[in-house]
Amino acid sequence: MHLTLAAAAHRLAAASEPQGGIAGWAAGLVETFGGPGAGAAIALENVFPPLPSEVILPLTGFAASQGVLSIASALFWTTLGSVVGAGALYAVGAVFGRERMHVWWAKLPLVKASDLVRTEAWFARHGTKAVLLGRMVPVFRSLISVPAGVERMPFPVFVGLTTAGSLVWNTVLVMAGYGLGDRWDVVGSYVGVASKVVLGLALVALAAYVTLRVRGRGRGKP
Template structure:
């Protein structure tokens, strides 16, 4: 059975969902893996569409559930490794050079960030694979900090398997209502984005205040 043979109410044909459905229809599990690999490299592509849709396809017999989980997790790892290598090639020195040119930041901020990643990097990579937005981004600092590749692969595989399993199984069990998952994960993504914006705004406010105090002390 193919997704394109389903009833119109069940058939995802529009926009990104239609594109992802076409990949799964044409290539099966590898198509789902390719879509997820691209989602890792281009975070605006939503995993909350690809994964439940793949679970729905498994429920319709387009591919097996084991194949759905295997290929989507492999795609996640491939995309994450590509970003890891980008971070590794980018390098620590170049990161420091760019960081030093940014307004309202100090070199000590980056040093503290590096120290934090050295202490908590394993948890950050594992748990980061289950957080919208950060799922892809966490691979870059892992590369910059040159986390051992075997450790990175293990953590990324485990974290991706957890995230993928939840969304694929949700699509599998929800059937033609698989798109409900997108709604709830989309809300979670917006909450995460809002928290990040609040954190950035608070950081900038503290920086501006500390700089204002420093100028006042110099003037007096």
């Protein structure tokens, strides 16, 4: 049972050293601590986005298919880990605060104070949807917790939205790993493609914003 899980992580290591190392690390946590180990891995993934949930969650599902832990335990602990990690980033935003954010923002090139004010107004209108749906977007699922803290979204609301969104995301990836068995690692390939698409769109939007801002400055616009 344990050897099968370790062998699966080793196979990924042979194909991709960075993700294979993470898989081996996550496999060790799950083998040693069961559900709490999976929860700890996901909590760290939330705080440190380069740790990929698309590797950790399917591996946890595979571990459940091998009897290392139950599906209920896998979903409970990974969702709890998501909430704990997101709560830590919420705290960072809350401690940093709006005033410090405005001071930092004023030092950036190509932006205006009014841009941040509009962003705050947008989050005030759409923050609940952003937190809920953002939990299902790689990388963004971690970052969205910071503005939620800055804007002091009511913490019970934040926890509820984070729990709901995380449960959906975790369930999809854990069950995919459970169903695919020793082919659990193919999940990461599909999620990785989706992540690159989202990142590409974000970079295009950023490039368009900077271009428009530079042109505006060149025309003497405030």
